[in-house]
Every structure is written in C-alpha cells, then in structure tokens.
Amino acid sequence: MNYSLFPIGVVHSPFKEKFGIPRQPLLVPQAKATLELLVPYNSVDVVTELEGFSHIWLTFIFHQTMRDRWQPRVRPPRLGGNRRVGVFASRSPFRPNPIGLSVVALDGISNQDGKVELLLSGVDILDGTPVLDIKPYLPYVDSIPDAKSGYASEPPQASKSVWFSKKAETQLHQRDGGVELKQLIVKLLEFDPRPAYKNKPQPDRIYGMRLYDVDLRWRVMDDEVEVVELAPVEAI
C-alpha cells in the first residue's frame, strides 16, 4: 500500500545546491531560512502556541535526490568513504523513502500580507525543499544525551581556520548583509565540506558552492581555507 503525502510548506534557504550544506542541523546557527506555509495551511491557527518552543522538527522530502536509486549500504562521508553501513544506519538522503528529518531553531513566526512564515536558524536544508510536517521539539522525550551512537559518536569538527582574499573582503563590504554573510561563510567552511576521503590539501583546486545569490569560491590548504571570491551566479 502506498501513502500519498503533500507539502504543507516550502523552505527558502541560502543553500542552492547539495554540496556545502552543513552535515547536520544546528552545527551552523548562522544558517537562516524561512518555512513558508502553503495554501490551505497558511494561517496562524495551525501554529498557535508554537512560538513557545525554541526548536521544531521538520519532516521533509529530499527532493533533489528523490529520483536517484537507493542502495542497501551507503558510505557515510565521516567514515572516509571506505566503510559501508546500512542505509537505515545512516542519514543519507538516498533512502527507500526520500524522507529527511531535521531539528532546527525557531526564531519567530511572521504573518504579513496573508503569508505565514516560520523564521528558522541552524538549518541544513536545501532551498525549495517541500516540508511534510512540523512538530514541536519536546526535550523530555526527544533529548537522550547518553544515547549510544555507534560509528557516529563524535560530532563533525570545525578543523580549518578561514580567511578572505582582498577581493572577497571587498565584495562582502559592498553588500547589504555582508557582515552576516561573512560569519555564515566562516562557519560553513570551518567544517571543510569536502568528503573526509578528500582530506588532502589541494591548494590549486578551487571549490565552489552557490550560497544565496553568489557563487562562493574557496581553496583548501593544510589547516586553512582561503575564500577566493564571491562570484555572481551565471545566468543559466
């Protein structure tokens, strides 16, 4: 039997592609997004008293990978790409049902011109993601600090120090919200978004990711990341 589910909202996030998204929610508090409720859920009624909760669960669809084939075993990036674990022992987006689950911080609820939006931070969710459900985070049920977590017992570490080229500094300076964008970039790149098996320095290689309306370009040294530039995104 199949179940037909539908989006109740859509996420507007700075992350325009999969590469570079934080590995887990709340790792990067500077990653802000909004969740826009869709018709017929776009009323404050459905979120009455939600503002009393500091965190919420989002159940969503991995819409960018949903057409890809899943495999019974996957290679989590943190295991260096060599070891395989069962797909249900991972949080990989390539799953039998393409369901994502993230806890994010709820900073407020906006209700303007008939548009209801949840203001979120700490997101690890792609722009345009369809959301199926919102639930309040209940620490007395959901928080199990001593849970044993097998191969994933250590959180990802922020291992790099991040600095900006003159060009990148100038580009940030010329921009509204440049200070916040700089903080976000530092936090994202500190974690070195490359898979762990690519942990060798490759100073000649330029990496890129789309962030908001720019194409962020950087280079990885031993324990440093240089932000080269914030190029305008090419029209497609």
Added chain:
Amino acid sequence: MNYSLFPIGVVHSPFKEKFGIPRQPLLVPQAKATLELLVPYNSVDVVTELEGFSHIWLTFIFHQTMRDRWQPRVRPPRLGGNRRVGVFASRSPFRPNPIGLSVVALDGISNQDGKVELLLSGVDILDGTPVLDIKPYLPYVDSIPDAKSGYASEPPQASKSVWFSKKAETQLHQRDGGVELKQLIVKLLEFDPRPAYKNKPQPDRIYGMRLYDVDLRWRVMDDEVEVVELAPVEAI
C-alpha cells in the same frame, strides 16, 4: 505535487487500539515491540552497524486515524481538553499528513528464516503501524536538553498506584510471561491513560483496553487504579 511513499516495515506491538498507548515513547520501557522489515528491505544489509546505536527514530503512518479529518487547532490531552493549540504545535495523530515520529530503544536485531526484525522497547506505537523510515539517533544533533517547550514543559507524571484484584492476579499467574505483563500493566496505568479533563474518580466505571491478546479492565479511584480482570478478547 504529491509524494507517494510506502512502508519499509510494520510494527508488531502489544497495543491493539489507540486508547491506553503511552503518551510518548520511552515513558514505558516495558512496552516491547518488533519492527519487521518488508520485502525488498528484509535483509541485514540495510541495517548493517545499526546495532551500535541504542536508540532509533521511526517515521511512520498513523494508519488508524489517517482517514479522519484534521483541524487547524487541537486540544492536547495534557491541557485538560479546554485549551486549543495549533496542530503543528502538537503531536496529535490528526494532522494534515498523518506522519508519526517516535524515538525508541533498539534492543537488538533478529535474522531468522529470512525474516529481519528490530527488537524495540519504549514504544508508543499501535500494532500494525506501517513504518516509512528508520534513522539512527545521534545525540550530538538530536539531544537538546535545554530546549524550551512551551505548554509542554513537564513530562506526564505517573500519578496512580496500581493494584490487582484476586481475579486479575490469578489470571496473570496462569499465563506465560505473566510477570512481564504485570510490570507493563503497572507502568501503563500509573500514568492514568484517561484524558486530563476526566481526572475525577469514577469508581463505578470500568475502563478497558486491548493489550496483546487480552482485554484489560480497570477502575480508577482517587489515587489508585484497580486492575479488575484480564478478560479474553471476544471474537469479532
């Protein structure tokens, strides 16, 4: 756009009806269940290394309530049935998408005669529930002990002391697994499964719930619950 999702497993649990199920997972560790993986997911490959995790998330369908109509605002039982909150500020099973989310303890994985089963405890899930996804619980992401939780800041309290009639004691004594069943019944009824607005004693009223293959019958006094009998379930 709709998304067509399908069960990857089914829960076999002692709870045969909605009334009496613990309000949240892990409140009643004695509530054991199995999650049977369905074809083509019934292989140990898909759960390789999952045994290193003490807890897992289950995303499932509230199959018994899925045809009921949802309302923008609901009355959580803990608020005494008077106050309404938004459906997305609750964990009510009556939701736009009938998606449930529970963290449960993983006690082991069994692989016998081509049947792969996850052995669970602390469940709050109805028998026969279709499961859409399994994810490992990661404390460094999922555990937020200080999260603010609005109207639901206190866990449900075990408020009643539970004792058994002679008849009930005899019925338990005659049964395989009677000791474990008794422990489960005590933990379930300590929480007084009635909605909070029915918190007056009604010593003449007999409550009932189906638990495994019996019809459990009890009576509520001031701060006590008397288990009257474990009647055989009537053939339907």
